[in-house]
Amino acid sequence: MNSNWRKIFNIIQKPERIIIGLMSGTSMDGLDIALCGVSGSGTDTKVRVIEFKTVEYTETFKAEIKSIFSRRDADLQMVCMMNEKIALVHSEMILEAIDSWGYKSDEIDVIASHGQTIFHAPKSLHGLDGYPDGTLQIGDGDHIAVKTGIVTIADFRQKHIAAGGEGAPLAVYGDYLLFSKKGEDRIMLNIGGIANFTYLPADNDAAKVFSTDVGPGNTLMDQYVQKNYSGLYFDKDATIASSGTISEALLSELMLSGFLDADFPKTTGPELFNLGYLEQAQKASGTMTIRNEDVLATLCCFSARVIINAIEKCFGKAAGPAVYISGGGIHNPMLLDQLKKGLYNASFHTTDDLEINPDAKEGVLFAILANETLVGGNTNFGNRQGVPSVTMGKICLPY
Incomplete structure (x- = not known):
């Protein structure tokens, strides 16, 4: 041998x-x-x-x-x-x-x-x-x-x-093998450059499990910071975004991507959600001259909104799944606060609660x-x- x-x-x-x-x-x-x-x-x-x-x-x-x-x-x-x-x-x-x-x-x-x-x-x-x-x-x-x-x-x-x-x-494969729990509907939410989640049904039926990208997590925010703030690669602790004001006009335009309405499962990347996508949305919404911090606040809200909409699409507005968060997004307090406010019936945890950093x-x-x-x-x-x-x-x- x-x-x-x-x-x-x-x-x-x-x-x-x-x-x-x-x-x-x-x-x-x-x-x-x-x-x-x-x-x-x-x-x-x-x-x-x-x-x-x-x-x-x-x-x-x-x-x-x-x-x-x-x-x-x-x-x-x-x-x-x-x-x-x-x-x-x-x-x-x-x-x-x-x-x-x-x-x-x-x-x-x-x-x-x-x-x-x-x-x-x-x-x-x-x-x-x-x-x-x-x-x-x-x-x-x-x-x-x-x-x-x-x-x-x-x-x-x-x-x-x-x-x-x-x-x-x-993630669907490892999430199911490690984290399924009888009697609890779970969302294993990973907020990296792209946000994705795995749905783990309470009945542990593997045939119902799926994993899907939902849209931008940190990628648009990180790209914008790298372009406009010399020496920075991301908005640490959402310090810049927290000082801005959300532009509803820009947010509405960002939400118009056909990808966001597509059925699960689906996948995407920075090939779609990039600075060109942002520029197109700013031009269409007449927001090319708003402050950088306002753009970042809006991008943070955009990421939160697409995650909220995707989870509601999976469970409905009234349901209360257990959401376990991982990825770089756990370090963005503004993003987490918006998720908790938008999904007020859900319980939020990190995978630390499941003994995984x-x-x-x-x-x-x-x-x-x-x-x-x-x-x-x-x-x-x-x-x-x-x-x-x-x-x-x-x-x-x-x-």
């Missing part, structure tokens, strides 16, 4: 696998590294988060990624080189994190690497006849495996598309997907659009 497969065979037999889950989102602020102990599979999955850290990107590295991110005119040579460079940078970050935690590489069974999304192109966005759904995450898994010496599972979204999904969001949640979910690739893959989510019952990820061998 090839020594790589012998190693994987031994990992599969272990009662608990030590898996590092990686996530770098559209905010491009850094790499989330979650060191997890994962046992069981399917609905018997158990996870303990052993260590977690976010390693910030340098300004130069951020600029390199931004030069090819969500751009139709991206330099193909740069895309090619960054596929390798991102993997090598991530590998160094992983090795440093492992060392800082007192571990050695041979004590880690698997790395689950999401990669860095640089373009997301489902049919619903590109609208081109004769072309399929598409998405691209770079940060080559083979480079990570060879550099770290650890089996790496990467490129999860391609199987989802091949099996009839749109490549996003993938909300900042670590996405990394943990990819660790779960890797675990399912190795020992699971038997959960049936029904024959539905957007939630194919598939095993995801490509296995990259270290030697």
